[in-house]
Amino acid sequence: MRGLTKDEVEKKIKQFGLNVLQSKEKISALKIFLSQFNDFIIWVLIGATIISGIMGDLADAITILIIVFMNAILGFVQEFKTEKSLEALKEMAAPTAKVIRNGKVEIVNSMYLVPGDLLILESGDKVQADAILLEDNSFMVDESLLTGESVGVYKDSKENKSNAVYMGTTVLTGKGIAKVLLTGMNTEMGKIAHMLNSIDTEKSVLREKLDALGKILVVMCLVICTIVTVLGIVRGQDPYTMFLSGVTLAVAAIPEGLAAIVTVALALGVSRMLDRQALVRKLPAVETLGCTSIICTDKTGTLTENKMVVKKFYFDGNIYDESKNQNEILKKIFVYCNNCDYNFQGLNIDKCLFGDPTETALIKAFFKSPKELQKFISKVRREFEIPFNSTKKMMSIVVNEDGKETCYVKGAPEMLLNKCTHILINGNIEPFTYTYKKSVEKAIDDMSYDALRCIAGAYKIENIIKKENDLECNLIFAGIAGIIDPPRKEAKDSVIECKMAGIKPIMITGDHKNTAYAIGKQLEICNSLEQVITGEELDRFSDKQLKDNIDSYRVFARVNPKHKLRIVKTFKSKGKIVAMSGDGVNDAPAVKEADIGVAMGISGTDVTKEAASMILLDDNYSTIVAAVEEGRKIYDNIRKFIRYLLSCNLGEVLTMFLASLFYLETPLLPIQILFVNLVTDGLPAIALGVDPGDKDIMMQKPREKNESIFARGLKEKIILRGSLIGICTVMAFIAGKYYGMSLEACRTLALGTLIMSQLIHVFECRSERYSLFEINPFTNMYLIGAVGLSLLSLIAIVYMPIFQKIFKTVSLDLGQWLIILFFSGTIAFINSLYIFLSHKNKK
Ligand code: ATP
Numbered sequence: 016m017r018g019l020t021k022d023e024v025e026k027k028i029k030q031f032g033l034n035v036l037q038s039k040e041k042i043s044a045l046k047i048f049l050s051q052f053n054d055f056i057i058w059v060l061i062g063a064t065i066i067s068g069i070m071g072d073l074a075d076a077i078t079i080l081i082i083v084f085m086n087a088i089l090g091f092v093q094e095f096k097t098e099k100s101l102e103a104l105k106e107m108a109a110p111t112a113k114v115i116r117n118g119k120v121e122i123v124n125s126m127y128l129v130p131g132d133l134l135i136l137e138s139g140d141k142v143q144a145d146a147i148l149l150e151d152n153s154f155m156v157d158e159s160l161l162t163g164e165s166v167g168v169y170k171d172s173k174e175n176k177s178n179a180v181y182m183g184t185t186v187l188t189g190k191g192i193a194k195v196l197l198t199g200m201n202t203e204m205g206k207i208a209h210m211l212n213s214i215d216t217e218k219s220v221l222r223e224k225l226d227a228l229g230k231i232l233v234v235m236c237l238v239i240c241t242i243v244t245v246l247g248i249v250r251g252q253d254p255y256t257m258f259l260s261g262v263t264l265a266v267a268a269i270p271e272g273l274a275a276i277v278t279v280a281l282a283l284g285v286s287r288m289l290d291r292q293a294l295v296r297k298l299p300a301v302e303t304l305g306c307t308s309i310i311c312t313d314k315t316g317t318l319t320e321n322k323m324v325v326k327k328f329y330f331d332g333n334i335y336d337e338s339k340n341q342n343e344i345l346k347k348i349f350v351y352c353n354n355c356d357y358n359f360q361g362l363n364i365d366k367c368l369f370g371d372p373t374e375t376a377l378i379k380a381f382f383k384s385p386k387e388l389q390k391f392i393s394k395v396r397r398e399f400e401i402p403f404n405s406t407k408k409m410m411s412i413v414v415n416e417d418g419k420e421t422c423y424v425k426g427a428p429e430m431l432l433n434k435c436t437h438i439l440i441n442g443n444i445e446p447f448t449y450t451y452k453k454s455v456e457k458a459i460d461d462m463s464y465d466a467l468r469c470i471a472g473a474y475k476i477e478n479i480i481k482k483e484n485d486l487e488c489n490l491i492f493a494g495i496a497g498i499i500d501p502p503r504k505e506a507k508d509s510v511i512e513c514k515m516a517g518i519k520p521i522m523i524t525g526d527h528k529n530t531a532y533a534i535g536k537q538l539e540i541c542n543s544l545e546q547v548i549t550g551e552e553l554d555r556f557s558d559k560q561l562k563d564n565i566d567s568y569r570v571f572a573r574v575n576p577k578h579k580l581r582i583v584k585t586f587k588s589k590g591k592i593v594a595m596s597g598d599g600v601n602d603a604p605a606v607k608e609a610d611i612g613v614a615m616g617i618s619g620t621d622v623t624k625e626a627a628s629m630i631l632l633d634d635n636y637s638t639i640v641a642a643v644e645e646g647r648k649i650y651d652n653i654r655k656f657i658r659y660l661l662s663c664n665l666g667e668v669l670t671m672f673l674a675s676l677f678y679l680e681t682p683l684l685p686i687q688i689l690f691v692n693l694v695t696d697g698l699p700a701i702a703l704g705v706d707p708g709d710k711d712i713m714m715q716k717p718r719e720k721n722e723s724i725f726a727r728g729l730k731e732k733i734i735l736r737g738s739l740i741g742i743c744t745v746m747a748f749i750a751g752k753y754y755g756m757s758l759e760a761c762r763t764l765a766l767g768t769l770i771m772s773q774l775i776h777v778f779e780c781r782s783e784r785y786s787l788f789e790i791n792p793f794t795n796m797y798l799i800g801a802v803g804l805s806l807l808s809l810i811a812i813v814y815m816p817i818f819q820k821i822f823k824t825v826s827l828d829l830g831q832w833l834i835i836l837f838f839s840g841t842i843a844f845i846n847s848l849y850i851f852l853s854h855k856n857k858k
Pocket of ligand 1: 316
């Protein structure tokens with residue numbers, strides 16, 4: 016089967032279009048822009064500005080409108096970028112399909128499937144178009160998405176009634192080749208036309224909490240603003256100006272962007288994670304990642320390289336090295352009973368084999384050239400296969416060899432031994448006595464202690480009945496292949512990093528206990544055999560017993576997918592936040608159950624990917640740890656800008672409130688408040704969202720999942736620092752009056768103090784544990800840039816005549832700047848010195 020050529024595919028794409036279902040309406044830029052004004056308070060401000068403009072200062076009103084507009088543009092740019100990057104992620108998470116084109120097996124984005132394409136379908140795959148089966152083997156699909164019927168349906172290429180497979184259904188067992196008939200909106204799925212989810216942008220818990228908090232703050236701000244306005248009017252100030260002041264203060268103080276900025280930070284984090292090979296499918300997962308307390312992963316491919324090579328053979332009672340590969344029966348078992356995809360176009364055997372690394376390793380152990388291999392396999396005809404699955408841990412094949420049917424079986428040694436009644440010893444078939452069994456078991460022990468992954472081979476010639484139950488029994492044991500799969504170099508460091516970060520690394524594998532232990536020990540996941548438990552031993556525990564004992568195990572060996580689910584549930588019942596990785600179709604329930612479900616991008620099946628909240632593009636353990644680190648950073652960054660925004664806003668409200676309490680003139684005019692809040696605050700806050708984070712972030716314990724965003728002293732920090740900003744601003748204003756400066760100069764002093772306090776405070780917000788003297792300011796150049804811009808704009812409104820007119824400011828001399836620096840810098844200096852000295856004392 017050669018499939019379509021490149022030209023044919025291109026022609027058909029033009030003729031039939033892309034294989035996509037009509038996706039949801041794309042977000043329009045205009046809609047996002049308009050949504051920036053979708054805020055009641057902003058409308059009140061615009062209304063109040065227009066009224067006061069008509070009544071009084073038109074230039075003032077126009078400036079306020081310009082500032083509001085600029086703020087909307089800033090919000091729009093942020094939100095638009097977020098939406099765009101989420102959309103790009105959706106495209107990345109798009110499903111792929113395995114096709115035969117031009118005689119070669121290719122993996123293509125399913126968008127480019129066309130009628131006539133030959134699809135290769137295996138268990139765990141999602142069918143990506145409507146197609147007709149040409150070849151099949153125990154092929155069963157789940158059509159519940161179309162029919163609602165959750166029982167698997169057998170498909171048969173020879174039967175007209177049951178040879179159709181449909182887009183959106185999943186392959187439960189077996190393998191098949193199907194020819195695409197219909198794509199895109201022409202498929203059955205297209206008729207139902209609801210898009211399968213590819214990326215979930217559900218609201219995060221944090222965002223919901225902040226939404227709720229936002230509402231409380233709105234009420235508080237409105238009360239204070241009303242008090243400020245009423246007090247001003249009572250004191251005989253111009254009611255229009257006071258009303259505008261009140262509304263402006265409300266606009267400035269209400270942290271309306273708080274919840275939205277969380278989404279921005281999460282989305283920014285998602286794209287950073289992508290740089291580190293982790294594709295996040297569900298936005299809230301980013302938040303949960305930071306609290307991960309247990310990482311459960313498979314061994315093969317995640318902790319190990321998945322570059323398998325046969326190192327040892329066992330047969331005729333002895334263990335040999337890999338050069339002893341002339342054993343004819345083992346060769347037949349491991350090569351005939353093998354699901355590698357062959358592609359014989361090249362001369363290099365490495366390039367001719369495609370598929371599961373265990374399978375390719377077994378073939379490469381016997382053949383160096385594709386020609387010999389081709390000759391060998393063309394001697395037989397495949398009749399029937401019982402595919403491998405991770406519960407049974409074996410596979411069988413029936414081949415027709417010179418008119419005679421033989422059954423070859425390979426699988427996990429302990430499983431296979433139970434199915435054998437005879438053993439092949441030096442060419443003789445002998446009963447599988449206790450002594451023989453013991454010596455085979457000893458060989459398995461020896462090989463697995465050497466970290467070898469063991470695959471046993473068996474066969475039988477007579478009495479073949481094509482039924483699963485009758486096939487895998489009464490077998491003749493032939494031997495074992497021991498495969499080395501070295502641990503990934505970077506995995507050990509990541510395991511150590513995990514431990515330092517208070518995260519428990521757990522290995523869950525289908526492999527033998529000894530092999531699992533050997534690898535676990537090399538990677539420092541476990542240090543004694545007592546920390547290793549098998550699935551069988553797990554079954555003997557009641558749920559309560561397992562809950563009481565589970566903490567003493569680090570490695571779970573010979574488990575099946577059901578055990579995985581039980582392990583996740585047990586850890587969760589102990590209040591742990593569990594990340595669990597999986598690849599096979601049966602892993603999906605465990606992956607779904609975990610707090611962070613992780614699917615393998617390369618070896619994972621579509622079903623697992625769909626159940627997961629994160630996909631590892633490189634199947635690498637270190638990527639999970641990197642993602643946890645990013646998760647922690649993002650959460651910290653969210654805390655940072657919440658701290659910054661709220662303390663700044665509190666400072667602004669308090670300035671006005673204190674002034675009206677003490678019967679002072681308004682220290683800040685509406686236009687000045689807006690300038691502070693919308694021009695000088697905004698950029699630094701965004702820059703905090705991309706802060707690189709503390710260096711020792713992975714040396715801290717994971718945070719509790721339901722801890723409040725203000726936990727660990729954040730609330731106190733905000734209230735204290737916010738109050739100090741307010742008090743210092745009022746003091747600067749009073750100082751101005753004390754030295755007999757004009758009201759404009761006093762206001763300029765207050766404005767300068769407020770802005771400078773905030774611009775210094777933003778650096779304090781970069782770390783909750785370190786002082787200004789311990790953080791290198793140049794590790795976040797965005798922040799340096801943002802603060803620089805804000806400073807420039809402050810200088811511009813103080814010195815440029817045109818802005819002086821608009822913002823009612825006056826030029827300041829050196830003495831006045833010193834007052835500003837004194838009031839804005841002293842507190843930050845004392846605070847940082849205190850933290851710095853307490854760190855020094857600890858050392
Ligand atoms: P992990 O769960 O960490 O990925 P694993 O890949 O070893 O580990 P399984 O794929 O469930 O887990 O394999 C379990 C056992 O089944 C292996 O130790 C091996 O003995 C046997 N086995 C694996 N692949 C095959 C195969 N293709 N054919 C026959 N037996 C296999």
